[in-house]
Amino acid sequence: MSQKPLLEVENLRIDLSIGDTKFPAVQDVSFTIGRGETLGLVGESGCGKSITALALIGLLRHPLSIGGGIIRFDGREIQSLSPAQMRQLRGDRISMIFQEPMTALNPLSPVGRQIAEMFVLHKGASWRDAERQAVEALASVRVPAPERRVKDYPHQLSGGMRQRVMIAIALACSPDLLLADEPTTALDVTVQAEILDLIRDLCAERGTAVLMISHDLGLIANMCRRVGVMYAGRIVEERAAEDVFRAPSHPYTSGLVASLPLLGARARQGRHRLMEIAGVVPPVAAFPAGCRFHPRCRASTEICVAADPEVTLLPNGGSVRCHHHE
Numbered sequence: 001m002s003q004k005p006l007l008e009v010e011n012l013r014i015d016l017s018i019g020d021t022k023f024p025a026v027q028d029v030s031f032t033i034g035r036g037e038t039l040g041l042v043g044e045s046g047c048g049k050s051i052t053a054l055a056l057i058g059l060l061r062h063p064l065s066i067g068g069g070i071i072r073f074d075g076r077e078i079q080s081l082s083p084a085q086m087r088q089l090r091g092d093r094i095s096m097i098f099q100e101p102m103t104a105l106n107p108l109s110p111v112g113r114q115i116a117e118m119f120v121l122h123k124g125a126s127w128r129d130a131e132r133q134a135v136e137a138l139a140s141v142r143v144p145a146p147e148r149r150v151k152d153y154p155h156q157l158s159g160g161m162r163q164r165v166m167i168a169i170a171l172a173c174s175p176d177l178l179l180a181d182e183p184t185t186a187l188d189v190t191v192q193a194e195i196l197d198l199i200r201d202l203c204a205e206r207g208t209a210v211l212m213i214s215h216d217l218g219l220i221a222n223m224c225r226r227v228g229v230m231y232a233g234r235i236v237e238e239r240a241a242e243d244v245f246r247a248p249s250h251p252y253t254s255g256l257v258a259s260l261p262l263l264g265a266r267a268r269q270g271r272h273r274l275m276e277i278a279g280v281v282p283p284v285a286a287f288p289a290g291c292r293f294h295p296r297c298r299a300s301t302e303i304c305v306a307a308d309p310e311v312t313l314l315p316n317g318g319s320v321r322c323h324h325h326e
């Protein structure tokens with residue numbers, strides 16, 4: 001087995017075209033994911049998490065495009081693949097699940113048929129075999145009575161069941177990498193936990209690496225070994241999940257950690273206060289000069305307004321992009 005990481009992203013830039021001008025919606029984003037590893041991308045809405053994932057799987061569409069950098073999957077640059085090669089990779093070796101399965105499922109086709117299609121398209125199975133495997137795939141995502149459910153259309157299923165179908169489709173071909181973009185945000189809290197357990201268990205069993213995207217740092221820390229914190233199109237901190245909580249380095253990460261509801265002793269003693277980061281992520285065309293976080297940062301000084309911070313490597317692994325990091 002190759003020692004190289006499964007996925008290497010180097011200085012990725014994603015441009016947003018507005019008229020004749022291109023604005024960098026994502027810039028200088030670098031990270032790697034090893035085989036079977038879990039990386040979380042966390043940050044508020046509009047930070048660039050979803051478009052980063054779409055770039056990895058070749059699904060960016062106008063007005064967005066890759067403006068620079070390298071994405072290497074299993075040693076091959078994905079930008080050099082033809083559309084046909086990319087289609088073959090998608091679903092077979094890299095899969096994606098989205099927040100709202102209804103947008104990804106075909107409303108006019110029974111769910112069993114949509115799962116079976118994966119075996120036919122990517123594994124050369126006959127429809128008869130593929131439909132048998134679809135029942136097994138539905139059983140593996142813990143759908144009760146899978147032999148009956150395969151005949152259902154998406155609208156006949158609950159949101160949680162639809163997300164299970166999406167997971168069955170995404171994992172049908174045992175991909176090397178699963179991209180999960182807010183996979184539980186649209187679901188009830190109790191269903192959320194079941195779906196997250198399912199993703200964690202199935203990916204661990206199959207050795208599938210996961211890039212999990214969420215605005216919820218608690219969820220990311222539970223699911224992932226490493227965390228990349230995104231702000232305004234950049235990864236501002238990248239660390240082991242436990243370090244992010246124990247000793248956040250970037251003021252934005254500190255704000256995210258502080259805004260998590262606390263359970264247990266401190267909360268009961270009434271010392272817990274829900275902190276929030278004042279302000280919102282600026283739109284892509286209005287990213288400020290200097291450090292993009294400086295207008296919202298309590299630690300901001302002159303240098304933050306004047307100069308874009310470089311990446312600093314942290315002593316215990318990980319990196320941060322801040323002039324005043326902890």
Ligand SMILES: Nc1ncnc2c1ncn2[C@@H]1O[C@H](COP(=O)(O)OP(=O)(O)OP(=O)(O)O)[C@@H](O)[C@H]1O
Nearest residue numbers: 016025044045046047048049050051052063283284
């Ligand atoms: N099709 C598009 N047209 C114009 N702007 C877009 C498009 N898609 C994304 N953007 C912009 O790119 C930026 C990054 O969007 P992205 O969806 O990646 O953010 P995100 O961090 O995933 O947030 P969310 O959770 O809300 O999706 C945002 O400012 C968004 O408005």
